[in-house]
Amino acid sequence: MTLQLRQLGRNMFRLGSGEFLARICGIATLLILAHRFGVTVVGVYALALGVAQYSKPLIDFGLQFVGARLMATHPQAANYIVAKIQKRRIMMAGIYVPCLLLYAVSTQLSRDLKAFLFFFAAISALHAVSLDWAAWGKEHLHLVGIARSIVPATILIFLLIAGKSEHVLSWLVLGNAAGNLLQGVTFWSWWRRHRTPEEEQRAPFAGIRESLAWRRTSIMGMAWLCNLAFNTIDMLMLGVMSNPHQVGLYSASYRVMNQVLYTYYLLTQVLYPQLSRQGAEQRVRMLRPGILLSLLGAGAAIAMVLTVSRRPLITLLFGQGFLAACSLLVLLAWAIPLDFLTSYLSNAYIAWGMEKKILLCTAVAAGSNIVLNLIWIPRYGASAAAVNTLISYVVLLASLAVAGRSARELVPRAQPQPEMVA
DSSP: OOOHHHHHHHHHHHHHHHHHHHHHHHHHHHHHHHHHHHHHHHHHHHHHHHHTTTTHHHHHHHHHHHHHHHHHGGGGGHHHHHHHHHHHHHHHHHHHHHHHHHHHHHOOHHHHHHHHHHHHHHHGGGGGGGOHHHHHTTHHHHHHHHTTTTTHHHHHHHHHHHHTTTTTHHHHHHHHHHHHHHHHHHHHHHHHHOOOOOTTTTTTTHHHHHHTTTHHHHHHHHHHHHHHHHHHHHHHHHHSSSSSHHHHHHHHHHHHHHHHHHHHHHHHHHHHHHHHHHHHHHHHHHTTTHHHHHHHHHHHHHHHHHHHHHHHHHHHHGGGGGGHHHHHHHHHHHOOOOOOOOHHHHHHHHHHHHHHHHHHHHHHHHHHHHHHHHHHHHHHHHHHHHHHHHHHHHHHHHHHHHHHHHHHGGGGOOOOOOOOOO
């Protein structure tokens, strides 16, 4: 047990070293924009980041999680898995760009800001050439962590070069393009050095093809898309139904909360390959009340700290112009303990092949969030989005609890009884 905890800690450090740098660069970029250019520019940039996040679930459409799981369970077929998955990812990138254009046109932005939103987010389609999922499945977590810092670091560098230029948004687009290209090159260089000849006699190609069939991966893809919609649809709906100022305030409070969640996600990501290899009895042990209550308590303690320190924290980070975001941070902070539970359960369920149940749970939660936002955002703006986030988290947690109680994947198989000898 001690050895396992040490290994878990090492893996979290490997992944977290780059993730920490990525978070620092992302925060620095947002703070520079906040202090130099104000709430509106922060809102537009945050909206572009939010839209760009959708490139991953639409391009992968379940392939990241399924591919990582296959890499962890069938390393002898790595070359075959990479070839099959990358071909489909590139095809899906062609679907993402037209969807992005439709969204950009529908936002309440000026023509120039719509152009920035489209081009910045469209560059994220370069994610299709990345092999981050393969490195994740092979547990090369230090590489995955460092690679994640490339894009935020490059954007920050280009922002510093731009200074106070009136064309700062163009510099952000260039930084995003350079970072995505460099990230892709990094992963392919790693792959050329580390791939090994397949042991074809041991490779279960038929089973792999079955796992990668559209009817299987599309379930995971829809589940991931619904999960992302659950987490980020508020920002996108504010972009269409409100104004950049409201988006800027909401993004400031949400960014503070997300720094805590990103750190916590290191744990869930590190656990994923290990969870994928577990049997039913091990899975049940991972759902013990002691583990779940510990996660809830840790999240509640962090939420309390954020609640108490909200005003000096917002002022220090973003400036006096963002003080209206303090009330939003109070609401969003209490989503942290709920997220600690839902993220842990969702990640475990996906690793255990429970994609259909995750799809249903996230669809219900995302649907409730969308309906509530449609009703209340036009009248109350960002405040409605924050309240609706809390409500939808409760809906998701309840759905996951019900799904776990009825899952056959969590029922240990009966052991064969020894025959009686006369």
